[in-house]
Amino acid sequence: MRPSDEIELEEPPAFNIGDKVRLRKVIKNDGTFPGQEIGVILATKGDTGYVASIGTYLQRSYIYAVHFLDKGFVIGCLKKELELVEKGQEMTE
Numbered sequence: 001m002r003p004s005d006e007i008e009l010e011e012p013p014a015f016n017i018g019d020k021v022r023l024r025k026v027i028k029n030d031g032t033f034p035g036q037e038i039g040v041i042l043a044t045k046g047d048t049g050y051v052a053s054i055g056t057y058l059q060r061s062y063i064y065a066v067h068f069l070d071k072g073f074v075i076g077c078l079k080k081e082l083e084l085v086e087k088g089q090e091m092t093e
Helices: none
Strands: 020-023 041-043 048-057 061-068 073-077 082-086
Touching (some): 041 073
Antiparallel strands (some): 020 048, 048 061
């Protein structure tokens, strides 16, 4: 099976809500980010943010909504575009 054929949803998400993550590549608007032109750079390699929510993409992959605080953007990213910086802190009562 090629990596592109992998159904990531058969495993738990690689990242959790609250995890601090770093971009492994430049993210450009592919037309799914409102208010910005297609092709505009939304975030650059090395930018850090926090996983705000986790959804799915094409019933194959997780999509991580990452809040880049310094940019003020929440950008959808795939696992291959991210690396973990630090685990989020669990809420305690």
